[in-house]
Amino acid sequence: MQADLRIQVSDPHLTNESFTVQELVNLAEMKLALEDRVPNVSGDAFDLKAWYRSWKNSRGGQAESEPTHVKVEAVDEFQALMSWSEVDSALILYAQDDEPLKKGYPIRLYVPDGSSECLNVKSVVHIWFLHDAKLGQEATFGFKNKVTLDELKIKK
């Protein structure tokens, strides 16, 4: 078993908080089987936007202040940035066969209707809910601090 990694969740309009996987799952209001939205991959998942609403409500956030983007960063410093509309059906996978993830621990993002499979970021340890329309509509991904996200972008 790996060390119990914590996941940092940030919303600059709200707060910064660190969670264990179990604490994240406890806040999730819409749990579902991953295969409901991602064919041929099974596991226990929750809806990202429903999670965000539940977190925001429980921390006294303003209902009208919707994010414009979601950004995630993984243990290996792989990052992805996508617009709020692109993550409409996004899921967080947190267990498979009732066990912590063997691939993608502590959690993995899945973006079923996303522009690229590359957005299915494994081993996410930081999630940002951002409010900045200037970040644009096009998703970007790649390794932090190596080359720019745009340069690394490979469409599938």
Ligand SMILES: Nc1nc2c(c(=O)[nH]1)N[C@H]1C(S)=C(S)[C@@H](COP(=O)(O)O)O[C@H]1N2
């Ligand atoms: N942490 C992390 N997540 C990642 C990547 C990575 O390099 N690091 N690669 C991405 C890319 S480019 C693709 S295509 C998919 C591949 O997913 P798979 O390993 O399940 O085939 O994972 C994505 N998630």
Ligand SMILES: [Mo]
């Ligand atoms: Mo990829």
